Amino acid sequence: MEESKILDLYRTLLDFFGYQNWWPVYSDNPFVEISFGAILTQNTSWSNVEKALRNLVENDLLDLEKVSCIQEEKLQEIIRPAGFYKRKSKTLIEFSRKTKDMKKEKVTRDFLLSIKGIGKETADSILLYALNRPYFVVDAYTRRIFSRLGILDKGLSYDEIQKIFEKNLPESINIYKEYHALIVELGKNFCKKKPLCRDCPLFANCKFRIYNV
Numbered sequence: 608m609e610e611s612k613i614l615d616l617y618r619t620l621l622d623f624f625g626y627q628n629w630w631p632v633y634s635d636n637p638f639v640e641i642s643f644g645a646i647l648t649q650n651t652s653w654s655n656v657e658k659a660l661r662n663l664v665e666n667d668l669l670d671l672e673k674v675s676c677i678q679e680e681k682l683q684e685i686i687r688p689a690g691f692y693k694r695k696s697k698t699l700i701e702f703s704r705k706t707k708d709m710k711k712e713k714v715t716r717d718f719l720l721s722i723k724g725i726g727k728e729t730a731d732s733i734l735l736y737a738l739n740r741p742y743f744v745v746d747a748y749t750r751r752i753f754s755r756l757g758i759l760d761k762g763l764s765y766d767e768i769q770k771i772f773e774k775n776l777p778e779s780i781n782i783y784k785e786y787h788a789l790i791v792e793l794g795k796n797f798c799k800k801k802p803l804c805r806d807c808p809l810f811a812n813c814k815f816r817i818y819n820v
Contacts, residue, residue: 613775620789623808627788630736641737647689658688671707698724743772748794755815
């Protein structure tokens with residue numbers, strides 16, 4: 608695959624949507640806020656995550672030390688808007704306990720994956736957005752969009768897809784961040800399960816090409 612192909616798609620999306628500038632930060636502790644947000648956003652919308660993050664801010668809980676020793680039931684109520692709050696509260700507490708005394712350079716992908724409730728997408732989101740490390744984040748939108756474009760085989764694993772993007776893009780943290788955000792924007796607005804192909808910015812490149820009329 609030519610590097611220019613994936614870059615051209617990135618430029619097309621960037622021209623259409625503009626810079627997304629993820630991740631929005633509302634506190635003076637971006638590592639904690641972004642890491643918590645990456646955990647909370649699993650299987651829910653960002654609007655719900657924002658509600659949970661606001662609750663954490665209001666309770667002064669964007670703090671690894673405080674969350675590491677919080678009563679689990681209390682944390683569940685605070686993050687309830689994000690859904691799956693029982694599971695996510697356990698993950699937040701374990702993450703806080705394991706990272707509160709760690710130097711950031713010691714927070715590796717393998718370390719994050721050792722925490723129950725953190726999978727590859729969440730781990731890479733933390734590494735990319737919170738720690739500014741060059742890991743391309745793969746999500747369901749990536750699989751759907753790029754399989755419809757004819758670039759990805761549906762049977763590829765997470766790591767195989769990640770390698771394709773990282774091999775065919777410059778190793779640029781900013782491009783990785785923007786590309787992932789733009790993919791999410793395209794998936795939410797056009798390349799849905801029932802796609803809105805007519806106005807999609809990638810229509811000319813797509814092998815799927817279904818008009819939703």
